[in-house]
Amino acid sequence: MTLVRTGDAKLIRELNKAIILDIIRKQGPISRAEISKIVQISPTTVASCINALMKDSLVMESGTGVSSGGRKPILVQLNPNDRFLIGVAVNASKITIAAFNLYANVQKKITHSLQNETYSDLSDFLITLLQDFLEDFDQKEDCLGISITFQGIVDADKGVVVYNPKLNMSNVSLKDKMEEALHIATYIDNDTNGSLLAEKGYGHYQQAKNLIYVTIGDGVGASVLVNDAIYRGYLGGAGEFGHTTINFNGPICECGNIGCLENYVSWQTIQSRIEEEMANGKKSTMSMWLKDNEQLTIEKFQQAVLQEDPLALVILDDVAFYLGIGLVNLINLFNPEKIIVGGELANDNPYFIRKLNEFVLKHSLETHTEKFAILPSSFGADSEVIGAASVLLHDLFHSTI
Ligand SMILES: [Zn+2]
Incomplete structure (x- = not known):
């Protein structure tokens, strides 16, 4: 160096x-x-x-x-604790805000559910949430900055959310809006790029130079590290893994195309399938939540998987099959050293990671799977928000990628 x-x-x-x-x-x-x-x-x-x-x-x-x-x-x-920074992870179902020290350790965290809520302008709501969050800090000038990650296409250089159909956002100049309202430097990036930066800066896979991070939860995305640099594509839109087509006879996707991977593996798909199967009389421990009119969440589905609920396992096997097809394509196309699978559906889910490894070993080119493995994220449930913070930390430390 x-x-x-x-x-x-x-x-x-x-x-x-x-x-x-x-x-x-x-x-x-x-x-x-x-x-x-x-x-x-x-x-x-x-x-x-x-x-x-x-x-x-x-x-x-x-x-x-x-x-x-x-x-x-x-x-x-x-000097890790004199200054702090704020990471904000926004997905389709919730906003997580956390304060971090310089070692990327979480100091304070709040979560706000977005379920059943729609916002005509999410940026105004984000500003209000952050103003409240900052109330607890005596010295706001000690805040090094705010970094926010979103699903979909983000222009990190300009600080613009270019395309996020789930939150109805298109070409929102969020960085400018936040800086004008809060007077704190703001960074914006795609959520999966953030997660990859977290792995490279603080995770178990810092040495790998050719790596892919795949997120699976209420959306599906990928971030690709090629020779130690994130491959962003011509206009910053690389990594739209969820919108790669796996079945041209499949359902119409929200992007306008047909049979995109996301429609086979996202949480929304899983949720509808659970409800449909139970309406058709399939027995499952998950029925107790539906009976009590409780919301069926990813956490509850995970719990059912851990308890080896037969319906939950059959559905997860199908998800592993379809995601596996997508992963084989990524492996054969990029020949990565490892693929890290994170996101709410993969966190604390060793059964799922094992199923994915079995599938890709069977179907990828043999030359590409030697010493290869699919691995879980280093940060479990906090991976999204640590990913958000890593966008700023990466800039602060001018890390090599
Ligand atoms: Zn699509």
Whole structure:
């Protein structure tokens, strides 16, 4: 890793600060001299960047290291708790807002259900929710920023939600709206890209350079890491895995096409199937919820799977079959090292992950499945909101992808 030397002076300084901050995060406590050796630039420049980072309360001194002859060096490390950031994960059924420290640890979290609610302008509602959430913090200026993830197509550079049919959003300049109302820097990205950044920055799969993250819950999406960079496509729309066609004789999708994968594996499909099968007299432990007029949720379906409810298992097997077809296509097309399957339907669901592995091993090219595995997300139920926070953290630490 070397520092940036040419270009706009202010930008270079900001980038170099971020690169040094990332080294301190990963290798601290560390001396200024060691950092200078890693980034191959003068100790004076490194020291000046670290002074600026200490002034921003992002870094602090912490004890002394081993002397190599002279004075013992003073070590620096991340100052994780003086500043905070906010991650917001928005999906079709809920909004999760969490405050994080610099190690991406959740400090405070709230969830707001969107079930049975429609908003003509979700951005106004988001602003109100965030204003309430920020009430609990004495020093709002300690907030480094807000990062928000959405399903669908997001232009991360411009901060625009381009296409989200489930929330009825198209070309919403959310970044501008949020910054104008809250006066806090705002970042926006696709939810699955956020989850992939979380895995690369903080998860179990940081070393992998060719990775695919697939989310399955009330939507289906994929984020593709190619040679350590997210493949975003020409207009930022890459990864619309849920809208790849698997059956041209299938149902019409909300995108206008026919037989998209999403219509076979999303939670809405599963929910309708459960209701239909039980209306036709199929026995299931899930009937007790329907009888009590309770909402059938993904969590309750997961519970039924864990209890080996026969109907829940038959339905999940079908979902694994259809998602498996899509995953085989991804494996043969991209030859990834691993595919991480996250999202509410895959979290804490080892049975589902096993079924997917069995299917893809049987149907993918043999050359592509050697040492390959489908694995669960590193963060379980918090993966969505940690993914949201990772969009900002990735920028703050100028991580290598
Ligand atoms: Zn579609």
